[in-house]
Amino acid sequence: MTEILPPGPPREPGSAADPGRLPSPVTGSTGSAAAEGPDGEIALRLRAGDPEALRLAYDRHARVVHTVALRVLQSHHDAEDVTQQVFVRAWRGRGSFDPERGGLAPWLLGITRRQIADRLALRERERAAAEGAARAGPPPPVGPRPEQVLDVVVVADELDRLPETQRRVVRLAFYDDLTQQQISSVTGLPLGTVKSHLRRGVDRMRRRWEAGGAAPGA
Amino acid sequence: MRHPGPDELVDAALSTRDPDPGTEAHLRGCPTCRAEVEALRGTAQLAREGADRPLQDPPPTVWERVVDELGPDLDTGPAAAPAGPGTVTTLPSRRRGPLLLAAAALVVGLAGGVGIGLTLGPGDPEVPDAPGAVPLVALDPGSGATGSTGLAEIGGRRILTVALEHSAVPAGGYLEAWLMDEGATRLYALGGLTAGGPDRWTGRFVLPADLPLDVLDTVDVSVEHFDGNPGHSGESLARGRAT
Numbered sequence: 001m002t003e004i005l006p007p008g009p010p011r012e013p014g015s016a017a018d019p020g021r022l023p024s025p026v027t028g029s030t031g032s033a034a035a036e037g038p039d040g041e042i043a044l045r046l047r048a049g050d051p052e053a054l055r056l057a058y059d060r061h062a063r064v065v066h067t068v069a070l071r072v073l074q075s076h077h078d079a080e081d082v083t084q085q086v087f088v089r090a091w092r093g094r095g096s097f098d099p100e101r102g103g104l105a106p107w108l109l110g111i112t113r114r115q116i117a118d119r120l121a122l123r124e125r126e127r128a129a130a131e132g133a134a135r136a137g138p139p140p141p142v143g144p145r146p147e148q149v150l151d152v153v154v155v156a157d158e159l160d161r162l163p164e165t166q167r168r169v170v171r172l173a174f175y176d177d178l179t180q181q182q183i184s185s186v187t188g189l190p191l192g193t194v195k196s197h198l199r200r201g202v203d204r205m206r207r208r209w210e211a212g213g214a215a216p217g218a
Numbered sequence: 219m220r221h222p223g224p225d226e227l228v229d230a231a232l233s234t235r236d237p238d239p240g241t242e243a244h245l246r247g248c249p250t251c252r253a254e255v256e257a258l259r260g261t262a263q264l265a266r267e268g269a270d271r272p273l274q275d276p277p278p279t280v281w282e283r284v285v286d287e288l289g290p291d292l293d294t295g296p297a298a299a300p301a302g303p304g305t306v307t308t309l310p311s312r313r314r315g316p317l318l319l320a321a322a323a324l325v326v327g328l329a330g331g332v333g334i335g336l337t338l339g340p341g342d343p344e345v346p347d348a349p350g351a352v353p354l355v356a357l358d359p360g361s362g363a364t365g366s367t368g369l370a371e372i373g374g375r376r377i378l379t380v381a382l383e384h385s386a387v388p389a390g391g392y393l394e395a396w397l398m399d400e401g402a403t404r405l406y407a408l409g410g411l412t413a414g415g416p417d418r419w420t421g422r423f424v425l426p427a428d429l430p431l432d433v434l435d436t437v438d439v440s441v442e443h444f445d446g447n448p449g450h451s452g453e454s455l456a457r458g459r460a461t
Contacts, residue, residue, distance in 0.1 A: 051292045054292070055281075058281055062276055063275045063276075064273065066280070067274050080279075080283075083280050087281075087284045088284055153268065153273060156264075156265065156271070159265055174266055174269075179236075180228075195225045198228055198232075199225055206260075209260070
């Protein structure tokens, strides 16, 4: 749980005491840009072979790629390897990226899922070999399911990218379970403003989940 | 049937404590709105699961490893291996069209004006179709345009060949080849392509000895119209690297 603001004079959005707030994405600092805006431009430049576009894609998405890999594989070494491979493959396979079929983030996460699956399969083969094929029972419990992790991470990432006030309203609604009326009195924002912030914020997170989370074969 | 508004659905999804009776009744009978509420609840649930677990950036060494592994692949500057695949600069999007038009209008003259290439005549030595062929890549993959370009030195002259397969050339139009720099701010008109068969357009051009190919490193093929305007139309079909 994060902070519950005491009723009283509203704090300025972006004021210091917001301990649960995550740092802004490296290049998403405006926070207002929907994923498809800059990503669309980056994707076109990537397809065209612009090396700078790979760096921009990395700045915007390496955090999500790495976090998903780390949570599923539970190994810093493997998570870093996967992250490296995702961007190497994104560059080499840039010609196969089809903007008509989805955005840059779902595409990168599709590569990420395959890399993670390969890594898990390799571990399983190594384990089976170590135990001897005859004795290999059901696979041991590994980390959480990749799809579930991916959904949680992309939603958290989109929350990070929301504009400050929107993010605050969403956090109060989701984490602190406040009603819109309570959020209004806690923040001092008019009820209508709270409603529109919440609606827009949730909407963005939901679209990101639906588009970028578990798009099969992306 | 009046559906609840978006705010009411957000309310219904998030405030489980005092549901609005009217909205609740509606949701029982309306699968569409129910699905909407479920999606909102799912989003909130995912957000709660991710609460207070900050995402983790990879250490900076990972980017360095990406660059190391890609090596020269990533270097598409003029120093890139000449035999490598063509690098294509693309119009970032349709709405950039006017920008390129503006750039075309501001063509920086080379040697005192818009350059015009010298097209090989019939008496010239036979030039291979596309020596060291580099692909020309369609800017709009849906256009179906494919082609190649190549640069050869024959008898001390640099000769650039361009070949493009493209069927959708509008009536009253033709295809023209250009050399341009990366930002499409400097253009050199090579000349029109000639129809070399059904849907096939080709051109062979002798380049002036001092033409700076390290700057004008991109071959561009555009659709032009017989409108008396010698500048680039802004309608680029395909591009590739001139190497």
